[in-house]
Amino acid sequence: MVGVSTGGVSALKFLLGALSVDFPVPVLVVTHITPDADDGLAMLLNTLCAIRVKEADELDVLLPGTVYLAPANYHLLVEKCGCLALSIDPPVNFARPSVDVLFVSAAEAFGPELVGIILTGAGNDGSSGLRKIKNCGGVAIVQDPADAEMDAMPKNALSMVTPDYIIRLSELPDLLVNLVSGQSSQ
Amino acid sequence: MTSDEITDIEVKLLMEGIYQVYGYDFREYAEASLRRRLTQWLTGSGYSTLSIAQSHLLRDRLLFDKLLQGITVNVSEMFRDPSFFKNMRELVIPHLKTYPFVKIWHAGCATGEEAYSMAIILHEEGLHGRFRIYATDINEEVIRKAQEGIYPLQDMQRFTRSYQHSGGSGSFSDYYTARYHHAILTPSLRENIVFAAHNLAVDADFGEMNLILCRNVLIYFKLPLKERVLELFDKSLTPGGFLCLGTKESLEQRTIYDNYEELRPRVKIYRKRYEK
Numbered sequence: 155m156v157g158v159s160t161g162g163v164s165a166l167k168f169l170l171g172a173l174s175v176d177f178p179v180p181v182l183v184v185t186h187i188t189p190d191a192d193d194g195l196a197m198l199l200n201t202l203c204a205i206r207v208k209e210a211d212e213l214d215v216l217l218p219g220t221v222y223l224a225p226a227n228y229h230l231l232v233e234k235c236g237c238l239a240l241s242i243d244p245p246v247n248f249a250r251p252s253v254d255v256l257f258v259s260a261a262e263a264f265g266p267e268l269v270g271i272i273l274t275g276a277g278n279d280g281s282s283g284l285r286k287i288k289n290c291g292g293v294a295i296v297q298d299p300a301d302a303e304m305d306a307m308p309k310n311a312l313s314m315v316t317p318d319y320i321i322r323l324s325e326l327p328d329l330l331v332n333l334v335s336g337q338s339s340q
Numbered sequence: 341m342t343s344d345e346i347t348d349i350e351v352k353l354l355m356e357g358i359y360q361v362y363g364y365d366f367r368e369y370a371e372a373s374l375r376r377r378l379t380q381w382l383t384g385s386g387y388s389t390l391s392i393a394q395s396h397l398l399r400d401r402l403l404f405d406k407l408l409q410g411i412t413v414n415v416s417e418m419f420r421d422p423s424f425f426k427n428m429r430e431l432v433i434p435h436l437k438t439y440p441f442v443k444i445w446h447a448g449c450a451t452g453e454e455a456y457s458m459a460i461i462l463h464e465e466g467l468h469g470r471f472r473i474y475a476t477d478i479n480e481e482v483i484r485k486a487q488e489g490i491y492p493l494q495d496m497q498r499f500t501r502s503y504q505h506s507g508g509s510g511s512f513s514d515y516y517t518a519r520y521h522h523a524i525l526t527p528s529l530r531e532n533i534v535f536a537a538h539n540l541a542v543d544a545d546f547g548e549m550n551l552i553l554c555r556n557v558l559i560y561f562k563l564p565l566k567e568r569v570l571e572l573f574d575k576s577l578t579p580g581g582f583l584c585l586g587t588k589e590s591l592e593q594r595t596i597y598d599n600y601e602e603l604r605p606r607v608k609i610y611r612k613r614y615e616k
Contacts, residue, residue, distance in 0.1 A: 190422075212559050212588060225588055227421075228559075231372035234348075240588050241373045242556045244415050259372040262344050290344065 156183045158253075158273040158307075165273045165303070165323055166199060170221055172327035173205040179334045180216040181205070182232070182260065184224040184253045186275065191226040199223070214238040224251035231259040247279035257283025266291030269333055273297045273323070275307030281314040288315055293333060295319045295326070350390035351375055357398050364408065364478075365541045368565035374411065381410040412479040414557070416450040417495070418457045421587055422505035424555075425461060427607045429507050432582050433465045436550060442471040445549045445576060447540060447569075448557035449475035452486025452533075453499075456515075457506075458553065459529045464509050469532075474546055476538035487535045489525035491516075496523050540569045545576040552577055556586035570596050579614045 158165055162185045173181070187195065193209040199221070200207040210222040210230050215237050224230035228240040229251050239259075246252035257270055257280060270287035272280045274297060288294045294317040299305035301322040312320070321329060351374065355366045366374060378390065385407075387393035397404050419425050436442045442462075446455045455475040462471050477483050491499075500512040516523040538546075540557070552573050558566045573583055574596045583591070583600065585608045591597045600610040 211590075213563065228588055231376070233370065233372050239370045239372050240559045241376075242415060242559070242586075243373065243376070255376070259376065262375070263372070265342070265344070290342075 156181065156271045156273060158183065158185050158275055162186070162274060163195065165297075167202060168323060169273075169326055170199055170203045170205060170207060173203070173221075173330070175204045175206070175219055177205055177331075177334070178218050180218055181221040182210070182216075182224075182230065182238075182256060183221060184230060184251045184256050184280075186249050186251075186277075186279070187226050189227040189250070193223075193225065196223045210238050210240070212238060212240045224256065226251075229255040231255060232263045233259075234263045236263070247277055249277070249279045253280030254283035258286045261286040261290040261292060264290075264292070268292035269295065269330070271295040271297075271326070272308055272311040274302035274304050276304050277306060278310035280307060281311045284311050284317070285315045288317070293318050295321065295329070297326075298322050347375070347379075347390065350394070351378060354378075354390050354394050354397065357394060358404070361398050362401075362404060363542065364539070366411070368541065368562045370560050370562055373560055377411040381407055409479060409481050412477075413482060414448060414450040414477075414479075416453040417502070418453040418491075418499040419502035419506045419508075420454065420555075422502045422507075424584070424587070424607070424609075425457060425506035427604060427609060428458075428584070429461060429465065431603045431607070431609060432551065432584075433461070433467075435580070435582075436462075436467065436471075437465070439550060440470065442467060442550045443548060444471060444473045444551045444553065445546045446473055446475040447538070447552060447554040447573070449477050449483075449486055449535070450479075451482050451491075452489060452535065453491070454553065454555065455486065455533055455535075456489060456525055456529050457503075459533060460503075460508070460515055461506075462532075463529070471532055473533045474549075475533055475535050476546075478537065478539045478541075480537045483535050483537055487530070489527075489530055490522050491525070493518055493521050493523050540572065541565060545572045547576060548578055549576045549581060550578055551582045551584070553584045555584060556589070558589050559586065567595055570594055574599060574612070577612045579612055581612045583610045583612065584608065585610070 196207050196209040205221055207221040209225050231239040233239050246254050260268055268287055270284045272284055284294050294315055296311045296317045297308045298320050299308040302308050359365050449455045455473050503512045516525050591600055591610055599613055603609045
């Protein structure tokens with residue numbers, strides 16, 4: 155579960171590119187893209203990464219080894235049944251898709267079996283969602299602001315949450331593999 | 341049991357109560373979005389839990405009406421997804437032009453922006469006086485707003501851009517008058533639109549439609565309700581009629597899929613076949 159904004163495409167290329175096709179859990183990603191974008195980013199990442207990357211569709215059943223990218227101009231939510239839902243509710247933190255909307259619904263659906271990550275980005279989207287993940291017993295990770303292309307999103311997250319890990323992007327893939335090996339998390 | 345799990349139970353109990361008392365059926369709405377909207381309403385309501393609010397909601401119609409506004413209001417904009425409206429001009433309008441009169445059902449019209457967008461296209465394509473749009477929504481408050489056709493002036497810049505991208509052939513400013521901070525849409529656009537309250541979850545079909553627009557409404561429904569509403573649309577459409585869904589909605593894997601062909605991949609405009 156990754157929330158990422160400005161500078162996010164290269165961060166995503168690195169992170170998702172480092173995950174193998176047998177990564178044992180699904181990964182959900184919200185990135186702040188323009189409302190009229192198509193699924194080009196998902197297709198690009200899918201060709202660059204070993205792990206399967208697709209644009210999220212409603213009713214998608216979450217599968218391991220798969221990355222689901224929130225579509226432009228829709229919020230992405232998780233239902234308790236483990237499938238995905240979309241909405242066109244008003245933007246949250248000026249963003250649609252919003253990281254907070256995904257994180258809150260995922261925390262409610264998965265509780266402690268969830269890892270929330272805030273990467274580079276502008277604005278404060280994701281901060282209260284990450285707090286919700288933490289309150290529900292999940293793991294919170296924030297990219298070291300000094301390491302982020304844009305430090306506002308990680309900084310804002312750190313002002314609201316004491317995360318379990320503050321790390322550099324380069325260390326993130328190994329940490330994720332360790333966290334999810336042998337357990338089912340997102 | 342966690343507080344989140346208790347909230348889940350409260351949501352279910354409240355939806356059951358609302359159905360039995362008022363007849364509005366939200367039991368088949370997709371849970372994550374419904375819960376998000378209920379939580380937002382609760383935060384502004386002054387009640388600490390849904391259980392406490394429930395006792396009042398089931399007895400106080402005015403309070404319930406406020407909740408109803410909160411959980412059924414959908415946002416809308418003019419020419420949302422310009423490429424959809426461009427495809428409408430290219431793929432659908434030429435067929436509609438062959439009919440003497442065209443009936444359109446816009447289900448879930450919210451505050452009316454898309455219904456007016458459609459009216460603008462039909463005017464520009466020379467169908468003036470030959471069509472009627474039945475624009476419906478479950479929420480009576482938004483229907484009243486839709487009827488007024490008054491929108492914040494600050495939105496007009498964005499709407500103008502979308503209009504141009506959608507293949508608009510005129511000048512968008514001809515369609516509204518700016519008054520203080522508002523844009524009042526030209527009254528003639530309203531002449532061919534009938535706004536009415538209609539609840540997709542419980543109300544009956546509209547007969548003999550040539551085109552049904554229902555974009556980004558079904559995403560809020562659970563699968564059985566999606567299926568039921570699609571059957572309602574199927575019943576309401578004439579053979580050769582068109583069904584338009586949102587960019588991220590699809591007929592694929594739905595029961596009525598075989599009765600339809602998709603006009604162009606990913607455009608989400610479907611045409612009902614003449615024979616099954």
